[in-house]
Amino acid sequence: MTSKKDRVVELKKAVIRFAGDSGDGMQLTGNLFSDSTAFAGNDFATFPDYPAEIRAPQGTVSGVSGFQIHFGQVDIHTSGDLADVLVAMNPASLKANMSWITREAIIIVDSDAFTDKNLEKAGYKTDPLEDGTLNGHILVKAPISTMTKEAVKELNLDNKTAQKSKNMFALGIVFYMFNRDYKPTFKFFEQKFKANPLIIEANKAVLTAGYYFGDTLEAFANTYKVEPADLKKGLYRNVTGNLATAWGLMAASERSGRKIFLGSYPITPATEILQELTKHKELSVIALQAEDEIAGIVSSIGASFTGSLAVTSTSGPGLSLKSEAIGLAVITELPIVIIDVQRGGPSTGLPTKSEQSDLYQALFGRNGEAPVVVMSALSPADCFFAAYEACKISLEHMTPVILLTDGSIANGSEVFKIPKVADLANIIPPIVPANDPDYKPYKRNPETLSRRWALPGTAGLRHRLGGLEKDNVFGNVSHDPMNHQLMSELRKEKVERVANFIPEQEVIGDDNADILVVSWGGTYGVMLTAIEELRNEGKSVSLAHFKHIMPLPRNTRDILSRHKKILVCEINLGQFVNYLRMQFPEFAYLQYNKIQGLPFMVAELKDKVNELLND
């Protein structure tokens, strides 16, 4: 190896962003770098950023697909604010990402792609590689297209096929920069392209060429190394939120002994949940790709009636369509888990961007008094535990549960310490034994107020459910005024009593800080990072990040009462803060809202808190 290897700079953490045309294979490149990061023992989190169109016009800014990875020797909770390294495969991807990199960022470009035509498509009047736009950055101009062609010359591939592996050249350069071993990636090629040995060779050759290009190039004064993180002992993997959600559901199915029935309709960004569940027929999953969102949930309600762990997965527009059916599950008091992977709204909105703006809909979006349990997932890996808990609450309390995840955590990934299914909390649905003389359809458990679950096919328990109001205990159709009052109150209290079965709210930081920052759901990673940094800087700030929303944890009022100021941060215009105002009007709330289809950045949160501390 050359002498440059001696000049290795140690970093605590780094952010790399891979960007290219939506057909350039940037997601694969990012995923392969993630695998290598896992192999290097770092903690990490990733986020893909892709256009709504599968193949938007080539070379344009709207067609840029990106993948960001944040990795470190320290705990990593977010996919990172700004990138330290940008790989830009064409002018458009450089242009699209200039606001998302640090001032000193290293920029690696495919200089072959900076042609007059491509510059024009990207909207550049002059060449940014030459006109001073990138002053202050370390710019690595790599003729990636030419060198890829060169690297596979002996394999006699046509040019189109050869160019498909140019993303591996870029990956090779980055591997060199970060002193990564590329052998594990070779193994991936060998498995992935088993049927086509020529493609295996091409990818290996191009990756190696990229690696040696980095080595021989004078542009890098240093290479970098991020030492392994201090992770707890155990078995780990990388997981996206949508996969973790599907796995959490399957774990709950196994522990409850209820087979999963998923009725779902494809919708961005929730579709992977349907795709993952339908794969696992070996675990007895029944997945129906329904004709629409309504059939998705209603078929699940039918399955719930027969004793399945019923699930439907969707995003905001789909949740709107399911509203009436959720009411049916409320009045029939059947368990069902409704997963809403939130995206930008209203209407079709921003399908591939993330938001927290379905909270009102989840809490209130139904006719009549129709309370349901509403909870959220905190991070990609937490989706596993949140989905599991949603199933447990739904099955044990005989109630619909809406689980709110979002596009950021659904598609983002992080390191996941693999749990053992046997270590998860047990799930005991209130199933009625055959011929139970005591069975009445709406007779309730005095502690939870939930009715019991009598499954068709069981002798001695025949009964009728339906959307018409029923009398308490016996379950016959009833239009009696006092019965309706009673049933409405019972349904409400049943959901409220779930508070007795969920953990108390934790606070990170002091019990009586100058500012209590409040947040919920998928912003956990960025909130935690911001608060940790502020606290390390000696600021009197605490964080209460909520997972459970309806009902709220029992100690919520107590927590809110202990701090001087309350700042509620959300990716919407203030839905959780207004919910808190409704529940606890005695407190004054400040709010910080962002609704740009983008996650919070650590820096902007810190700025906001500092501003309030100085007031």
Add this chain to the structure above:
Amino acid sequence: MENTIVTKNLVLSKEDFGSDQMVKWCPGCGDHAILKSIENVFPEMGIAKEDFVVVSGIGCSSRFPYYMNTYGFHGIHGRAAALATGVKLANPKLSVWMISGDGDSMAIGGNHFIHIARRNLDINYLMFNNKIYGLTKGQYSPTTPKGSKTKSSPQGSFETPFNPGELVIGARGKFFARVIDTNLKLMTQVFREAAEHKGTSIVEILANCVIFNNQVHALITGRETKDDNQIILEAGKPMIFGANNDKGIVLRGTKLVAVEIGKDGITEADLLVHDPSDPDPGIHLMLANMAPPELPAALGVIRSVAAETLEEAMYASIAHEKKVSKIKCVDDLLTSGATWTID
């Protein structure tokens, strides 16, 4: 087989399915006869009482589950097909009966109707067609004849109605039958055949709404007119109808034509012979579309074609995957693929 309806020698009676709820349909409503017919069919099927599930949508007909002592589910408007799909797919051992009306099935539930027909789950789908919205007191439905004056079409409906049988066949459905609420014997026999058919069996029941659309089917059901305006199809038999059994159906060119036997040299041998099991839907479609005065309305089982059901395909796939997959439990799943250990 593990995942199919179990039949055995059971001695059940009508009383086993009788509900303690008061039947609240209007006196004279056709739905009473349908209920009576179902009460005859259920006990003789050899299926345990607790294995029946009756599912419905919204409308007069959809109150049905409350009047049967089975497991029952009264759903939301238009969605009974989706509800029934979930019940059957989750537990194929159940005998699932779906009750719906022309508004529930053809308007708000039109999308689910075509998809349940296409998917072919083993469900018995009874559609009460009274060609009117009764529960909301008399608006036209998607099966109301063009020109009909109703509360929401005071100048006469401007819309072309659906023919449910045509929709079933268009949606590649495998079973379609039509009966009338005044013929209890035929109704009971057809319900039995629907139950025996493995697949989605859709039965259109021409039902009379005595309040809002009285005598809408009178030409087909009336004592004086029915013989010349209805034909009861039977598998393997020539298509004969008329008060004196002297009329028949022949295929002339590309059209069905009513003829008189003995006239113009026509004999019984010239008549079409009914074959409901023919996968080719051509003749079935023409039969479903026959209407007076040119042709008699076809009653009985018009189409009944054997095909794999959705649940058979899905459970076979599950059994196969269980056999071949290395993943036996969720722990196996979580530890499959790329993992690494921190010591």
